[in-house]
Amino acid sequence: MKLRHPIDYSRAKTRREVLIRQRRDLWTPEQVESLARHFQLKPGMKMLDAGCGFGYAMRTWGRFCMPGGGLTGLDRDKRLLRQAGRYCRKEGFGRAARFVAGDICGMPFEDNAFDATLAHVVFCHLAEPEKAFDEMIRVTRSGGCVAVFDNAMTGSGSSGWTSWREPTVDERLLGHEVGLRMMKGRRELGFGDFSVGCHVPVWMEARGMRNVGVRMNERVVWIAPPYASPEQQTAYRNTLERVREPLRWDRVNKAEVAQMRAGGLARAMFDRHRRINRSVDQAFRKAVKEGTAAYSGSSPFWCIWGFKP
Ligand SMILES: C[S@@+](CC[C@H](N)C(=O)[O-])C[C@H]1O[C@@H](n2cnc3c(N)ncnc32)[C@H](O)[C@@H]1O
Secondary structure, three states: OOOOOOOOOOOHHHHHHHHHHHHOOOOOHHHHHHHHHHOOOOOOOEEEEEOOOOOHHHHHHHHHHOOOOEEEEEEOOHHHHHHHHHHHHHOOOHHHEEEEEOEOOEOOOOOOOEEEEEEEOOHHHOOOHHHHHHHHHHHEEEEEEEEEEEEOOOOOOOEEEEOOOOOOHHHHHHHHHHHHHHHHHHHHOOOOOOOHHHHHHHHHHHOOOEEEEEEEOOOOEEEOOOOOOHHHHHHHHHHHHHHHOOOOOOOOOHHHHHHHHHHOOOHHHHHHHHHHHHHHHHHHHHHHHHOOOOEEEEOOEEEEEEEOO
């Protein structure tokens, strides 16, 4: 039986959560500028956003290739590409942006076609990310930049604090075990690997890429009443949107069950973890309604770049 990938972009809720909400304020303006300098982006350059989704990376770093540049977004999902086109037009890229449907592991482009090739949160979904990496190098010209943005989790997730319910040590340990086993299951089933970012610097060096650099995303997301600053308003708006969407803690899908098995996680442990999460979620919703919710959080997310020899 073919299992659906656990992150399903045909669901509107997933698209909203991942491709819109998680992208708001993801990289600070300073980091965007600084990475553009590291990538040596210049007007007139041709940039590829591989696995572009709604085109977040091409819209964020494409402006450094303007005027005169050309942006290409590739994704296997045509519906996402249509929306990416609408966003790019809205942001004034007009005819400078084009979109191509295809697989990042075998892209329909000539060798050396681009000055810079970016992949933003794609490798962690792939069974064979190294294949995609080699494709990115192939389609980039000699001296051009290849940049990979991805998760680099070796633990089970983020660090931070919430005002509404402090988990006990036992709950935290349980959360780590569940997280690590689900990650292992995901890897074993070929659904991807949330630690993939950690491997990319080594892959870059092994292929003789020049001037390899790595930066961690420096954004700590936090909210604290009265949520007044522009940064707080963005974070609070994301929180309100999350609260408006019902969470279905009782529903477990086939992919999750398969991940449990492949990761060696007992169903009883998974269910206990979900019960705890449900009660945390209820406390969270109550705090948001009362206007007392405060939290801070970050997760390991890296940008790794290098230049093709
Ligand atoms: C987490 S989303 C990231 C989208 C976008 N880069 C961003 O950061 O907003 C992952 C994207 O990779 C695309 N994708 C997954 N596997 C792919 C493949 N083999 N070839 C091309 N695109 C793929 C998905 O359709 C989805 O748009």
